[in-house]
Amino acid sequence: xxxxxxxxxxxGPVTTTDxxxxxxxxxxxxxxxxxxxxxxxxxxxxxIMKWWTPKSFGITFISCEADVRVGGTYRFVMGHPAFDQPMxxxxxxxxxxxxxxxxxxxxxxxxxxxxxxxTFEEKDGKTHLVLRDLYPSKAALDEAMASGSINGYPEQFNxxxxxxxxR
Amino acid sequence: xxxxxxxxxxxxAALSDPTRRGVLEQLGRTEASISELADKFHMTLTGMKKHVxxxxxxxxxxxxxxxxxRTCRLGGRGLDEEAAWIERYRQTWAAxxxxxxxxxxxxxxxxxxxxxxANE
Numbered sequence: 001x002x003x004x005x006x007x008x009x010x011x012g013p014v015t016t017t018d019x020x021x022x023x024x025x026x027x028x029x030x031x032x033x034x035x036x037x038x039x040x041x042x043x044x045x046x047x048i049m050k051w052w053t054p055k056s057f058g059i060t061f062i063s064c065e066a067d068v069r070v071g072g073t074y075r076f077v078m079g080h081p082a083f084d085q086p087m088x089x090x091x092x093x094x095x096x097x098x099x100x101x102x103x104x105x106x107x108x109x110x111x112x113x114x115x116x117x118x119t120f121e122e123k124d125g126k127t128h129l130v131l132r133d134l135y136p137s138k139a140a141l142d143e144a145m146a147s148g149s150i151n152g153y154p155e156q157f158n159x160x161x162x163x164x165x166x167r
Numbered sequence: 168x169x170x171x172x173x174x175x176x177x178x179x180a181a182l183s184d185p186t187r188r189g190v191l192e193q194l195g196r197t198e199a200s201i202s203e204l205a206d207k208f209h210m211t212l213t214g215m216k217k218h219v220x221x222x223x224x225x226x227x228x229x230x231x232x233x234x235x236x237r238t239c240r241l242g243g244r245g246l247d248e249e250a251a252w253i254e255r256y257r258q259t260w261a262a263x264x265x266x267x268x269x270x271x272x273x274x275x276x277x278x279x280x281x282x283x284x285a286n287e
Contacts, residue, residue, distance in 0.1 A: 051266035
């Protein structure tokens with residue numbers, strides 16, 4: 001990413017984020033590939049590990065298990081140099097419809113976790129992805145906002161990284 | 168924490184209305200009097216006063232009365248807290264998606280080269 005964008009047009013694909021209701025946040029993005037390829041990248045553990053934790057997060061995968069079928073579970077274990085204990089993120093797949101739709105629970109936060117729905121809509125060889133994080137209640141989303149967490153983790157790590165660098 | 172929660176509740180309520188979101192958008196461009204906003208959104212002065220009052224209570228807007236004109240502008244902390252969280256949310260996924268682009272590109276190339284081999 002050495003090129004300096006001079007306008008929005010040359011910045012590449014745009015990621016949008018909106019709060020659609022008092023308990024739902026929606027993210028959208030378009031990928032230059034057919035849906036089956038993008039879907040593969042979301043459902044194959046070796047591939048998930050390549051993109052789920054960008055370097056800027058400061059976290060690395062210790063293990064990544066994903067049994068991607070209805071009722072199957074996933075378990076992401078991650079580490080950060082500043083933490084003694086690894087953190088585990090886990091949940092269950094509620095809907096799996098290759099290559100169109102994926103729904104899973106985020107259970108590390110107990111009852112207050114969101115349910116994530118990702119849809120992959122292919123058009124002219126590109127895939128429009130819509131990710132919805134639906135929290136069980138307004139209070140649960142408020143709590144997530146109050147703690148500053150994003151899906152439970154990356155931002156906390158990210159913030160910590162900034163903190164550590166600032167020292 | 169309790170205070171923060173009630174302010175977030177008020178924020179959500181304030182933002183649930185399309186006119187009030189439009190008013191915020193408008194004030195994001197430039198400050199305006201209540202009567203200017205009423206004209207712009209084809210509403211009565213009383214109706215617009217109510218909307219502005221909800222936005223003001225939620226901390227999105229501050230108003231200053233000079234003479235007979237009440238001028239509204241963006242202000243307060245509520246919007247900052249929520250906007251900052253939503254922006255971090257976006258950045259988190261944008262960073263992931265940049266990496267995902269690379270994975271997708273690799274898969275595409277692999278599929279193309281596998282396809283060529285199959286045809287040989």
